[in-house]
Amino acid sequence: MTKQHSHQHGHDADHVHDHNHNHCIDTALATAETLCLEQGQRLTKVRRRALELIWESHRPLGAYQLLAKLAEEGFNSAPPTVYRALDFLLAAGLIHKVESMNAYLGCAHADRAHKGYFLICDECHNVMEFDYQDIHAALIAKAAKQGFELRAETIELTGLCADCKAQATDAHAVGTSA
Amino acid sequence: MTKQHSHQHGHDADHVHDHNHNHCIDTALATAETLCLEQGQRLTKVRRRALELIWESHRPLGAYQLLAKLAEEGFNSAPPTVYRALDFLLAAGLIHKVESMNAYLGCAHADRAHKGYFLICDECHNVMEFDYQDIHAALIAKAAKQGFELRAETIELTGLCADCKAQATDAHAVGTSA
DNA sequence: TTTGAGTTGTTATACCATAACAAAATTATA
């Protein structure tokens, strides 16, 4: 299990970070540049900035949220701009799409091929990416047994994260109304 | 593994059924009525007809496709009509939503609580629902280890189904161009 | 028969995503 961002555990958007998130962003961007260079891909201004903005968000970011941020900075504000950037970043494995949220998330492990498996909190909407080789292998085997050739996996688990569960318990114990 | 419809293996929409699909529909509707009765839920005309139409489709059905069919039959043609019916059917466990397709599928096992796991063919777009208790247990355990309380699972696997794979192989062997 | 809960009708709007073609920038080639 890998927490996507180690700071992604707050319960409200204004939660104070307990580490320098700039480090995460810098690392992700450096990886992105290396990968694009290796693969002869061009990490253009808008693609690079889109990736940064996705990383700067503490939650999966919707396409139009991202588009608005890009527009604020002088980039073209029409939808194809953002979808092209997202398509590029997805194809490069630099971000994942969370299907059940229609939102996009930076991947901290873009340098190694993998499927994105996610734990999504219903309460705080934080998302953790996790890695589970056992499940991946089991799914491939299961599919193969049906003659099905697996190409992609959408594994999105929702529920209550540890922090939100603790908070709910606390509130109950104290007898908080509502 | 349970094929959602045993006839869902054709490669084109006009594939001739090899069984009487009306039986599937009748069974599903009977189950739906029993469940609603037991739970004090009202399977109204529009809800019932929506469920039938979803079952009559050989593929997961989009909300607006369903809406059009309902409208043809004299039901109100505004979006809330269909989304209300879908919400009801989802909550009752009578259908599943395939997140990666934004489409809805009848569930043949509504009478026993379960998660909908799907195998989706990229080529023919048929969907098979499957049940995998091992994976379900593993996911719960994995989440619990993180203090995460699992509530819902979106497991959607895409790739090439056995039929489409065979067809592709045949075409190749025969030396078909393209 | 009144009351209240649940359901449906209706209008409007927000959000998500792509098609199609023109213009510009970049890279490769002559």
Added chain:
DNA sequence: TATAATTTTGTTATGGTATAACAACTCAAA
């Protein structure tokens, strides 16, 4: 360097998915 080919971006338009808000109706219980 000039030219051509390729990729990327700009622009306009459209299509697809989903919900908000409030009024009207239905049905069953009190």
